[in-house]
Amino acid sequence: MMRTLKDLKPSETCKVVKIHGEGRLRRRILEMGITKGCEIEVVKVAPLGDPIELTLRGYDLTIRKADAEYIEVE
Amino acid sequence: MVTRIALAGNPNSGKTTMFNKLTGSSQRVGNWPGVTVERKEGKLKGEADTKIVDLPGIYSLSPYSPEEIVSRDFLLNSRPDAVINIVDAANLERNLYLTTQILEIGIPTVIALNMMDVVRKEGVEIDVDKLSKALGCKVVVTTAIKGEGVSELTEAVMSVIGTPAEDRLRYSSDLEKYISEMREAIHGKIPAEAERWYALKLLERDEGAGKDLDTDLMAKAESIVVSMEEGMDNDADSIIAEERYALIGKIVDDSVDKGDRKKKETTSDRIDRIVTDRWLGLPIFAVIMFGIYFIAIETIGSWGTDWLNDYIGETVMPATADWLGNIGVSDWLSGLIVDGIIGGVGAVIGFLPQMLVLFLLLVLLEECGYMARVAFVMDRVFRRFGLSGKSFIPVLVGMGCGVPGVMASRSIEGESERRITAMTVTFIPCSAKLPVIALIAGALFGQSALVAVSIYFLGIVCVLMSGIILKKWRSLSGTPSPFIMELPSYHMPSAVSVIKSTLDRGWAFVKKAGTFILLACALVWFLSTFDWGMNMVDAGESMLADIGRAIKWIFVPLGFGDDWEFTVATITGLLAKENVVGTFGVLFGAEEEGIWAAIGTMITPIAGYAFLMFNMICAPCFAAIGAIRRELGTWKDTGKAVLYQCTLAYVLALIFYQFAYVIAGYGVEPWIVLAVAAGAALIYMLASKDPFKIFRRIGSDA
Numbered sequence: 001m002m003r004t005l006k007d008l009k010p011s012e013t014c015k016v017v018k019i020h021g022e023g024r025l026r027r028r029i030l031e032m033g034i035t036k037g038c039e040i041e042v043v044k045v046a047p048l049g050d051p052i053e054l055t056l057r058g059y060d061l062t063i064r065k066a067d068a069e070y071i072e073v074e
Numbered sequence: 075m076v077t078r079i080a081l082a083g084n085p086n087s088g089k090t091t092m093f094n095k096l097t098g099s100s101q102r103v104g105n106w107p108g109v110t111v112e113r114k115e116g117k118l119k120g121e122a123d124t125k126i127v128d129l130p131g132i133y134s135l136s137p138y139s140p141e142e143i144v145s146r147d148f149l150l151n152s153r154p155d156a157v158i159n160i161v162d163a164a165n166l167e168r169n170l171y172l173t174t175q176i177l178e179i180g181i182p183t184v185i186a187l188n189m190m191d192v193v194r195k196e197g198v199e200i201d202v203d204k205l206s207k208a209l210g211c212k213v214v215v216t217t218a219i220k221g222e223g224v225s226e227l228t229e230a231v232m233s234v235i236g237t238p239a240e241d242r243l244r245y246s247s248d249l250e251k252y253i254s255e256m257r258e259a260i261h262g263k264i265p266a267e268a269e270r271w272y273a274l275k276l277l278e279r280d281e282g283a284g285k286d287l288d289t290d291l292m293a294k295a296e297s298i299v300v301s302m303e304e305g306m307d308n309d310a311d312s313i314i315a316e317e318r319y320a321l322i323g324k325i326v327d328d329s330v331d332k333g334d335r336k337k338k339e340t341t342s343d344r345i346d347r348i349v350t351d352r353w354l355g356l357p358i359f360a361v362i363m364f365g366i367y368f369i370a371i372e373t374i375g376s377w378g379t380d381w382l383n384d385y386i387g388e389t390v391m392p393a394t395a396d397w398l399g400n401i402g403v404s405d406w407l408s409g410l411i412v413d414g415i416i417g418g419v420g421a422v423i424g425f426l427p428q429m430l431v432l433f434l435l436l437v438l439l440e441e442c443g444y445m446a447r448v449a450f451v452m453d454r455v456f457r458r459f460g461l462s463g464k465s466f467i468p469v470l471v472g473m474g475c476g477v478p479g480v481m482a483s484r485s486i487e488g489e490s491e492r493r494i495t496a497m498t499v500t501f502i503p504c505s506a507k508l509p510v511i512a513l514i515a516g517a518l519f520g521q522s523a524l525v526a527v528s529i530y531f532l533g534i535v536c537v538l539m540s541g542i543i544l545k546k547w548r549s550l551s552g553t554p555s556p557f558i559m560e561l562p563s564y565h566m567p568s569a570v571s572v573i574k575s576t577l578d579r580g581w582a583f584v585k586k587a588g589t590f591i592l593l594a595c596a597l598v599w600f601l602s603t604f605d606w607g608m609n610m611v612d613a614g615e616s617m618l619a620d621i622g623r624a625i626k627w628i629f630v631p632l633g634f635g636d637d638w639e640f641t642v643a644t645i646t647g648l649l650a651k652e653n654v655v656g657t658f659g660v661l662f663g664a665e666e667e668g669i670w671a672a673i674g675t676m677i678t679p680i681a682g683y684a685f686l687m688f689n690m691i692c693a694p695c696f697a698a699i700g701a702i703r704r705e706l707g708t709w710k711d712t713g714k715a716v717l718y719q720c721t722l723a724y725v726l727a728l729i730f731y732q733f734a735y736v737i738a739g740y741g742v743e744p745w746i747v748l749a750v751a752a753g754a755a756l757i758y759m760l761a762s763k764d765p766f767k768i769f770r771r772i773g774s775d776a
Contacts, residue, residue: 019312024138025556030315031134032558033168036308038319044347047355048454053561057167060346060561062450064457067556 005068008042014073021070033057077124083160084169085131086562088188091571092160092218093128109140135175137282149179155235156182163193170322180267182234185213186227197333204329210242219568245317252302259294278314342563350447359451370432378427386420418595421650422697425475432474433579441567459541462491468499476500476698478583488555494544496705497715500694501536503529506651513655517670518682529690543759594696598649613660618642631745633681633731650695684731691723725752
């Protein structure tokens with residue numbers, strides 16, 4: 001089964017394999033620097049369980065779990 | 075001729091602070107044509123005939139959000155003489171993503187490497203010369219918040235005008251091959267300076283870049299894109315983004331010495347760990363929000379507002395009336411000026427102290443970086459109802475006043491979430507509605523606090539319910555905007571920019587509320603002062619009273635349609651909601667207790683509550699309608715928004731009154747049929763995925 005960013009637990013790190021999805025969401029993910037080979041750390045989950053906070057390329061980003069599912073990682 | 079310089083950069087890069095430093099006090103704020111994106115312009119300090127246009131903060135020159143579209147149109151089509159690109163040195167990689175695109179447009183560019191103080195503190199060294207050489211443009215080190223490097227930046231940008239940035243960015247040889255191919259194909263069809271930019275955008279399948287090219291050329295471009303995808307075994311947009319970030323990575327590796335930064339936890343990280351902690355996050359959020367509510371609405375803000383209202387009502391108005399009488403101004407004109415204009419505008423201006431306190435607190439939250447965390451914490455709740463985590467802020471501001479509440483919706487990224495929020499914020503009881511709530515609670519419910527609590531609850535339910543309902547309109551559905559948001563580092567706000575932002579917002583509030591309401595006040599005063607023969611009469615014989623008598627039947631099913639006073643009070647509430655109370659005062663010729671007694675004998679508690687419900691949810695005051703018009707863009711859409719609000723108010727009050735009437739044992743009114751139908755319609759609107767399908771089917775059959 002494909003492993004996505006959504007499956008990671010806080011303080012786990014991963015490497016991006018591929019961005020799925022299309023249109024504006026996909027473009028936005030790429031623009032924010034989530035590209036193939038980029039290292040991402042999942043910092044934490046929001047108090048209500050969604051969205052999640054990531055660290056990549058030296059800055060912090062938040063993304064909904066539903067959108068994180070489009071990011072295939074290893 | 076005037077020299078124009080564009081200021082571009084990511085959100086949170088210190089752009090606004092830099093704009094203030096570069097221009098001083100000479101700023102003009104407007105809107106970009108056709109969209110509700112703020113456009114700021116100012117004169118460059120120390121240079122004659124040079125103006126700076128502050129582009130909205132963006133991450134990329136994509137064709138998606140209105141912010142991106144106006145920025146890119148301005149750079150491509152209006153071609154400023156130079157660009158200052160603000161780059162957050164502490165977040166270099168992602169900031170340079172926009173830089174690569176700006177450089178490819180071929181406009182003379184200077185990079186302001188901002189927030190260097192933060193970087194130095196972290197022990198990171200940036201080799202500015204190397205960075206400048208790699209990018210092919212001047213780089214100036216700045217710390218906008220302290221004014222460091224601002225004059226050097228001005229000097230640098232003036233010196234590059236006329237000499238475009240060197241075209242020095244080179245991607246992998248594979249990609250460069252396709253870029254050359256694409257440039258050959260489009261050569262001569264687009265401005266030569268921006269050829270490389272267009273070539274890359276076309277390779278990316280950018281939806282906007284090809285709109286001026288003919289279909290043959292587009293087919294050719296698409297064939298190049300397809301061969302690139304095959305040759306490089308990847309999707310077009312991924313290829314370009316990856317190549318850009320790869321190139322940036324190389325540049326950053328060469329020119330930045332990260333020192334031992336990697337493992338060190340910064341102060342900002344430590345703050346964030348506590349503030350948005352899984353368990354502490356919500357309590358901290360609740361405490362901060364309650365603190366804001368308490369300071370701005372309950373205590374300090376209200377004291378200021380009460381004082382100013384008293385001052386206007388007890389000092390300014392009588393003094394003006396005396397003065398006008400002394401200089402022999404006729405009664406009607408004096409009435410217009412004092413009761414109509416000063417009374418109406420004063421009611422809005424009276425909120426200014428409270429608003430300033432509220433704005434100050436919100437600006438503090440924004441500047442220190444907590445605002446993004448508010449969205450992070452609240453997103454889950456609001457998303458379920460078709461809104462965004464950022465919708466919380468307008469709702470909070472709306473408890474003070476609907477006008478800035480509606481204005482605050484501007485920070486929401488998604489077009490449809492923003493519009494829906496702007497249309498629904500005024501359901502939240504604002505300060506001006508509190509006296510009305512107090513009136514009904516006092517007159518009919520023995521001053522029970524439950525009345526106010528239930529009305530706040532009703533407001534929030536209406537906001538969330540409307541999120542679900544309005545999303546189903548085609549014009550508001552749109553593609554849900556991605557919620558991918560940067561969480562900026564926490565930092566100490568600078569006093570100067572906090573004060574400036576607070577006053578800017580205060581002034582915007584006065585302008586918006588003040589100008590619009592002037593005309594409306596004069597009109598309502600006119601209707602309530604004259605009869606049809608243009609004689610000055612008591613309110614009870616005025617045109618407004620006649621209008622009230624003529625349309626009061628509308629409210630019969632809601633329980634308060636038998637007495638015209640309630641209809642008239644509803645109409646005057648459009649000026650400012652607390653006018654509802656003032657109007658009863660005038661009509662009954664009584665003070666608080668007298669009004670309570672009068673209302674108590676006129677209607678039942680359930681009819682009173684239905685009256686309250688209707689007045690809280692229906693069209694907000696004129697000032698707020700004006701604010702909604704600003705955010706929605708057209709009067710037509712504003713009209714629809716107001717119609718929606720009034721319909722929802724009517725439906726809810728109808729359902730409440732008719733069912734409460736039965737439950738209270740008064741019997742059954744025939745209107746219950748209407749109430750049941752309205753309730754069914756409401757449930758249908760909430761539950762159906764596509765509630766308009768049935769109408770379309772009827773339309774196609776006919």
